[in-house]
Structure formats: structure tokens, C-alpha cells
Amino acid sequence: RALDAGADIEARGDGGMTPLVAATKANRVDAARLLIEAGADVNAKDDIQDSAYLYAGARGHDEILRMTLAHGADLRSTNRFGGTALIPASERGLLPTVEILLEAGVDPDHINNLGWTALHEAIVLGDGSARYVEVLRTLLDGGADATIRDGDGMLPVDLAAARGYDAIVAELRR
Structure with missing residues (x-):
């Protein structure tokens, strides 16, 4: 509903998280799917350099990881530790x-x-x-x-x- 009402899909919240990064960190697969299918940037990083792609890979959130890979994840992207x-x-x-x-x-x-x-x-x-x-x-x-x-x-x-x-x-x- 928020997206339908014109919410910014790349809005930043606590820690610089986008809605997709927040959904990924909570392993909310359905929310992540909806956001990715709506065009959320799978490579957008929060304040500690986590993106949906990097965090899903680091934590074994494989369903979200596969979605980020299918939607342009930057395989060379690096986390705060390089x-x-x-x-x-x-x-x-x-x-x-x-x-x-x-x-x-x-x-x-x-x-x-x-x-x-x-x-x-x-x-x-x-x-x-x-x-x-x-x-x-x-x-x-x-x-x-x-x-x-x-x-x-x-x-x-x-x-x-x-x-x-x-x-x-x-x-x-x-």
C-alpha cells in the first residue's frame, strides 16, 4: 500500500537502511520480494556497508540472495571489511x-x-x-x-x- 501511495522505495531509515535492506536483515522474504519486484536497488548500502545482496549472502538468507542475483547484484561489491x-x-x-x-x-x-x-x-x-x-x-x-x-x-x-x-x-x- 505504501508503494502504491507513492512511498520512496529507496527511503533511508535507521542506520541508513533502505526498506529492502531492513527486510533482508529481518529475513522477511515476502517483503523483500515485493520490494525487489517493484525495483528496489539490491546494491544500495546502509551506513555499515551492508546491501540486501551482501547481507543475504553473509547470513545465508538464500531465497533473498537468489532474488538479488536475479535482479542485478554486483558480484564485486564489498562489505565494510572489503x-x-x-x-x-x-x-x-x-x-x-x-x-x-x-x-x-x-x-x-x-x-x-x-x-x-x-x-x-x-x-x-x-x-x-x-x-x-x-x-x-x-x-x-x-x-x-x-x-x-x-x-x-x-x-x-x-x-x-x-x-x-x-x-x-x-x-x-x-
Whole structure:
């Protein structure tokens, strides 16, 4: 009704959020769908550099993520840490989201402000569980380069070995 009455679809509220960013952060799929179909900018960022696309990818809101991808999400867009949506998805072990983002063409080797790729974050901030082994395998199968060193010069295999993540070490060595 608000849109029909002429409300600004890109109006800014608390924290600089657009209605679409607010709907995405609340995982309100129907509201996000309505806003996207009405032409909301899926790349508009709030005051902390979250867009609907970036936040949906970072939090595993896959239904909204797919909608943003279908409506012009900028795959090279970065969050406040200089990371693409793939990096926090990998950090959180969100395998379906990682698969969606890789299929969409997100660069698996993008390096964020911390000097980490998605591989580094999945190792350093993950827990080494089977879920993270699958994320690592998916990243590698999606073209991630296991020879990229982090900002301290460490290889992903060295980071995994230092944490005792034997299954991840084996995956990286394959």
C-alpha cells in the first residue's frame, strides 16, 4: 500500500537502511520480494556497508540472495571489511550459500582488508568440522587458489595444520 501511495522505495531509515535492506536483515522474504519486484536497488548500502545482496549472502538468507542475483547484484561489491559475500558465507560454513555465490560467479580468490580469501576465513574463523571441510572442498572445486598466502604470509594448508584440522589439510593437499 505504501508503494502504491507513492512511498520512496529507496527511503533511508535507521542506520541508513533502505526498506529492502531492513527486510533482508529481518529475513522477511515476502517483503523483500515485493520490494525487489517493484525495483528496489539490491546494491544500495546502509551506513555499515551492508546491501540486501551482501547481507543475504553473509547470513545465508538464500531465497533473498537468489532474488538479488536475479535482479542485478554486483558480484564485486564489498562489505565494510572489503570482502565479497562469499567470504562471510565461507566463514560461517554456509555451504548452500557458498554454492549459490560460486555458481553466480563471485571471485573465490578475492582478498579482503584482513588479507584473507574465503579459504582463509573458513579455516581461521571456522571450527574444522565436516561442514567446513565441505565448504573448503566446494571453494576448491569452484576455483579457489590454495596457494594464496594471507596477510602474514601463511598458506591455507599451514593455517589448517596449525589448528589441527587434519581433514581440511588433506582436502587442501589433494
